[in-house]
Amino acid sequence: MIATGGVGKAFKVTSNSWEYTADGQALAFDVGAELIDMEFVQFHPTGMVWPPGVMGLLVTEGVRGEGGILRNSKGERFMWKYLPEARRNEYADDEDEAARWVEAAVAAKQTPDRRPPELSTRDNVARAIYTEVREGRGTPHGGAFLDISYLPADRVKKKLPSMYHQFMELADVDITKQPMEVGPTMHYMMGGIRVDPDSGAATVPGLFAAGEAAAGLHGANRLGGNSLSDLVVFGKRAGERGRVRARDPGAHDRAVRDRGLRARNARAVRSLGRRGSVRGPSRATRLHGPLRRHLPREGGPRARAHGPRRARGAREAGTGRGHAHVQPRLAPRARPAQPDHRVAGDHAQRAAAPGEPRRALATRSPGHGSAFGAVNMRAVKSGAEMKVEPTPLPQMPEELKRLFEPAKEKEREKEKVG
Amino acid sequence: MSTELDTPVGAAATNPTPAADRAATGREAVFRVYRGDAKGGQEVEYRVPVETGMVVLDAIHWIQGHVAPDLAVRWNCKAAKCGSCSAEVNGKPTLMCKSRLDHFAEGEPITVRPMKTFPIIKDLVTDVSWNFEVNKRIPPFQPREKAEWKWMQTDIDRVQEFRKCIECFLCQDVCHVLRQHELKHQFAGPRFFVRIAGLEMHPIDGADRTGFLKDHAGIGLCNITKCCTDVCPEGITITDNAIIPLKERVVDRFYDPVQWVWRKVTGK
Numbered sequence: 001m002i003a004t005g006g007v008g009k010a011f012k013v014t015s016n017s018w019e020y021t022a023d024g025q026a027l028a029f030d031v032g033a034e035l036i037d038m039e040f041v042q043f044h045p046t047g048m049v050w051p052p053g054v055m056g057l058l059v060t061e062g063v064r065g066e067g068g069i070l071r072n073s074k075g076e077r078f079m080w081k082y083l084p085e086a087r088r089n090e091y092a093d094d095e096d097e098a099a100r101w102v103e104a105a106v107a108a109k110q111t112p113d114r115r116p117p118e119l120s121t122r123d124n125v126a127r128a129i130y131t132e133v134r135e136g137r138g139t140p141h142g143g144a145f146l147d148i149s150y151l152p153a154d155r156v157k158k159k160l161p162s163m164y165h166q167f168m169e170l171a172d173v174d175i176t177k178q179p180m181e182v183g184p185t186m187h188y189m190m191g192g193i194r195v196d197p198d199s200g201a202a203t204v205p206g207l208f209a210a211g212e213a214a215a216g217l218h219g220a221n222r223l224g225g226n227s228l229s230d231l232v233v234f235g236k237r238a239g240e241r242g243r244v245r246a247r248d249p250g251a252h253d254r255a256v257r258d259r260g261l262r263a264r265n266a267r268a269v270r271s272l273g274r275r276g277s278v279r280g281p282s283r284a285t286r287l288h289g290p291l292r293r294h295l296p297r298e299g300g301p302r303a304r305a306h307g308p309r310r311a312r313g314a315r316e317a318g319t320g321r322g323h324a325h326v327q328p329r330l331a332p333r334a335r336p337a338q339p340d341h342r343v344a345g346d347h348a349q350r351a352a353a354p355g356e357p358r359r360a361l362a363t364r365s366p367g368h369g370s371a372f373g374a375v376n377m378r379a380v381k382s383g384a385e386m387k388v389e390p391t392p393l394p395q396m397p398e399e400l401k402r403l404f405e406p407a408k409e410k411e412r413e414k415e416k417v418g
Numbered sequence: 419m420s421t422e423l424d425t426p427v428g429a430a431a432t433n434p435t436p437a438a439d440r441a442a443t444g445r446e447a448v449f450r451v452y453r454g455d456a457k458g459g460q461e462v463e464y465r466v467p468v469e470t471g472m473v474v475l476d477a478i479h480w481i482q483g484h485v486a487p488d489l490a491v492r493w494n495c496k497a498a499k500c501g502s503c504s505a506e507v508n509g510k511p512t513l514m515c516k517s518r519l520d521h522f523a524e525g526e527p528i529t530v531r532p533m534k535t536f537p538i539i540k541d542l543v544t545d546v547s548w549n550f551e552v553n554k555r556i557p558p559f560q561p562r563e564k565a566e567w568k569w570m571q572t573d574i575d576r577v578q579e580f581r582k583c584i585e586c587f588l589c590q591d592v593c594h595v596l597r598q599h600e601l602k603h604q605f606a607g608p609r610f611f612v613r614i615a616g617l618e619m620h621p622i623d624g625a626d627r628t629g630f631l632k633d634h635a636g637i638g639l640c641n642i643t644k645c646c647t648d649v650c651p652e653g654i655t656i657t658d659n660a661i662i663p664l665k666e667r668v669v670d671r672f673y674d675p676v677q678w679v680w681r682k683v684t685g686k
Contacts, residue, residue, distance in 0.1 A: 017494045018479075051471020057497050166497065169516060171471065 001242045002028055002202075003235070006189035006212040007041075013056040014186040015047050024213040028193045029381055033202040036376040036391075040190035040220045045125035047185025049143035054170045056185040059146065059163060061224065063180070064118040066159050067102040068148045070129070071179070072137035078144075079117035082128035091117050106159075123221060126184040133183065143183035149176055188227065190218045194378070200238025206245060210238035216376070216394075443468045447519055448527040449477055451489065455540045461529060462486075468519055474530060475503050475514035478542070490541040498651055501586030505542050506531045511588040511649045533591040546587050552606050555634065559617055562624030573621045579659060580616030582652040583609065589646035589656060595639045606635035608646035608656045615660035618667065628671045631664055638668070 004024030008016025029035055046059040064070075072078050083091050092098035092114045104111035118125065129144045139145055148156055153176035157164050160175070167173040167180055192215035193202050200208045211231050218226060375390035396404075445468040450461040464485055466477045475493060482489045493503040496515045503514040507530055508522065514530070522528055536544035589608035595601050606614075614631065617623050631637045644657045654660070670677055680686075 017496065017500075019494065052469050053472050053476045054496070162499075169498070170473070170518070 001238065002193060002207070002209040002213050003211050003238075004213050006192075008186055008189075011056075011186035013047060013049075013183070015044055015056050015058040016186065020189075020212075024209065025192055028202055028204070028207060028209065028213075029379065029386075031204055031207065032381055033204040033207055034194040035379040036191060036194045036215050037220070038189075038191035038215075038379060039377060040218075041186060042122065042188040042190060042222055043126040043184040044187035045122055045129055045184055046146060046182040047187075048167075048171065049139070049181050049183040050141035051171060054166075057166070057170070058185065058187075059166075059180060059182050060160070063146060063148055063160060063163060064116070066106065066148060066156075067099070067116075067151060068118060068146050069116070069150075070118050070125070070182075071145045071147060072132045073139055073145075074137055076137070077117075078132055078137070079120060079125065079128055082124060082131075083117055083120060084124065087120075089114075091115060091120070121221075122187075122224075129182070130184055138183075139181045141181050143181040145179035146182045147179035149178055151176075153177075188212065188218075188222050190220060190222055191215045194376070195234075195238070197234070198237065199241040200234055201241060208238045208242040208245075210235040214238075443470060445524070447477065447522075448525075449481065450527050450529040451478070451481065451542070452529075452531040453486075453489070453541050454538065456538055459538075459541075461531070463527070472519045473515055474505075474507050474517040474519065474528065477519065477528075478514060478530065490539070490543045492543045499584060501584035501651075504533055504586045504588050504591065506533060506591070511591045513586060513588070513651050516651055533587065535591045535593075535597045536587070548602055549585070549587055549590060549607075549609065552610055553613070555630075556606075556610060556614060556617070557625050557627050557630060559620065559623055560625040561622045565622045565624070567622065569621045573619075576659075577616045577620050579654055580612050580619075582654055583612050584652060585609065586651060588649045588651065592645045592649045593640075594643065594645070595636075599639075601636065601639060604636040605639050606637075608640075608661065610635065611637065611640075611664055612654060612656055612660045615664055618664065628667050632668045632672060637661070637665055640665070 002024035004020075004022075006016055006020040007022040007025065008014035008020040009018045010022060014020075025035055025038075044058060044061075046061070046063065048054045048057045048059060069077055070079050077095070092101055097113045098116035101111060101113040101115050104113060105115075120128075132138060132144055133142055148160070156176045163180075164175055167175045171180075173180060189212055192213050193207075193209040194216060195202055195209050195214045197216070200210050200214065202209050211234070212227060214234065217230055217234065374393055376393055377388060378391045379386055379388045381387075446465050447468050449464045449466055451464060453459050453462045464481045466480050469476070475491075475496060478489070478491050482491070491503065491505075491514075493515065494500040495502070498513050498516045501513070504511065505514050506512070507514065507517050508528060509531075511533065519528070530542065532538050532542045532544045533546075536546050536548065539545050587609060589612075590596055593607055595605045596607050611631075614627055614635065617625070618627055640661055642657050642661065646656045646661075647654070647658070650656055
């Protein structure tokens with residue numbers, strides 16, 4: 001049963017706990033399970049960018065919901081520029097309308113006004129901040145200014161107490177007086193171990209996965225709040241089916257023995273007690289730097305392939321043996337694996353290979369939209385190599401399709417009218 | 419391969435957030451970290467390069483990554499929200515993720531020890547499971563019959579404070595009833611008075627926990643030194659807002675002669 005969460009630690013800037021090391025995905029891949037859609041990495045637009053110890057720490061969407069305004073180093077409220085044309089009419093025309101919307105929203109009142117541009121989708125805001133920084137309009141520490149200080153201090157402290165304390169204590173910034181500095185931070189991994197939705201079973205008999213380690217539920221872009229319901233529903237299903245399987249000792253033994261899991265476990269535990277590893281930077285620490293320096297660019301919000309050399313560098317960084325993450329060693333109940341990011345890193349890299357159309361969440365090669373939408377990108381072990389290939393998207397069962405029909409009909413009518 | 423790996427591959431030139439590269443201060447901090455388990459142990463000294471804005475937990479991670487991969491530490495969010503990285507830094511119970519290095523005197527060694535009140539497992543990791551056992555014994559939320567599920571904002575604000583608890587157990591660690599007198603079998607500790615206060619002051623709740631407070635939670639043992647309030651990372655006013663009102667309820671019920679007579683007369 002794999003419930004090891006996502007891959008945040010592979011990225012230099014992440015809102016995740018650094019325990020998210022892709023160990024589970026790597027283990028599953030090693031025993032032949034399919035991974036899907038590993039290029040779908042969600043970036044939250046607003047993480048702290050300074051000081052380094054808290055880089056990536058989440059700055060809640062609530063700040064923008066309460067009226068937080070994004071500006072670049074020239075003082076421009078840049079989000080107006082980045083609104084997609086198709087949805088432009090869902091956003092306020094000017095600062096006054098945006099401000100009226102905030103006041104109404106805070107008072108839980110209906111309003112004809114439209115929302116501020118800062119409340120565009122996560123991928124769009126993340127891309128916008130990234131672009132501003134890259135084009136030289138970033139803040140001193142490489143982000144954008146997020147300003148809520150124009151509101152009365154009492155209101156900020158009451159509505160955003162946790163943000164007030166977070167910035168005050170960790171960054172010496174009083175958000176009732178100064179703007180915050182924020183930038184995109186790796187937030188969620190939509191990709192992972194392919195599972196059957198009813199049982200949580202991976203494509204290898206006896207292996208189950210749930211939560212962020214599993215994939216297929218959130219498409220290319222998870223909606224806020226959905227991972228919690230994912231855990232509750234699919235965690236329960238996987239747990240129940242896993243338990244049934246575990247009680248069938250014949251099946252259990254066969255599956256494990258066949259794939260040498262016990263031997264792997266023994267090897268991993270042995271290496272934890274090895275004396276030689278207690279001096280000098282651990283292999284993992286040495287490997288992390290290069291890997292993390294690559295991924296934010298290659299798999300980042302504006303990911304692009306930068307030629308074979310960079311891709312190779314990252315791949316090699318990710319293929320090293322050793323423990324990618326040094327964790328509490330409550331030996332001997334330690335991590336039963338050669339945990340590493342190489343699977344996640346490799347897949348993200350392969351998706352970014354030069355000359356191939358890209359399908360990442362944040363940047364897609366133009367003109368591939370519908371074709372990309374019809375497939376899952378599958379990664380599976382083939383000898384010592386990783387094979388990445390498209391596989392057809394599972395079809396929605398009829399009974400679920402029927403639920404969506406009325407909604408779709410409405411949408412179509414709306415489009416006709418609009 | 420290792421030379422190539424150790425070289426940043428053109429990252430500094432184009433990375434949009436080169437903040438970490440500019441963070442080094444050139445200073446070093448000396449840490450004395452407790453290493454050991456139930457059989458015993460001692461403080462071990464480590465020298466750690468200081469970065470701007472660094473917290474104690476960053477230093478512990480640096481030690482883990484560079485010098486002592488077998489150093490055990492429990493942690494998760496690094497944002498003072500999960501309550502996992504509780505320890506005693508220079509003798510003060512605190513969250514390591516919230517302890518900024520620049521708040522300590524430069525050049526002075528910083529000691530980091532596990533919470534003393536709980537049994538040590540390894541290094542900085544203690545076994546806090548006793549707390550979960552106490553928690554199970556507290557009579558749970560029980561809505562009054564025909565309660566109106568509509569409350570005043572002031573009632574919400576009152577119990578909301580108690581819901582801020584992140585269960586770091588620093589208040590339990592610092593409380594002398596548990597720490598020095600080791601009365602875990604008689605005393606629930608500040609964290610659970612906070613939980614009980616949240617239930618008792620809940621406008622919908624109808625359960626009575628005063629007997630439990632007196633006989634099982636041992637609230638009389640608290641002599642309001644307010645150490646718990648001092649160390650609470652969430653700023654909950656534990657003593658004044660939770661413990662003292664609960665003590666008053668217990669006194670009213672069991673020790674106030676006027677109330678006793680009144681109850682006798684009215685039969686309430």
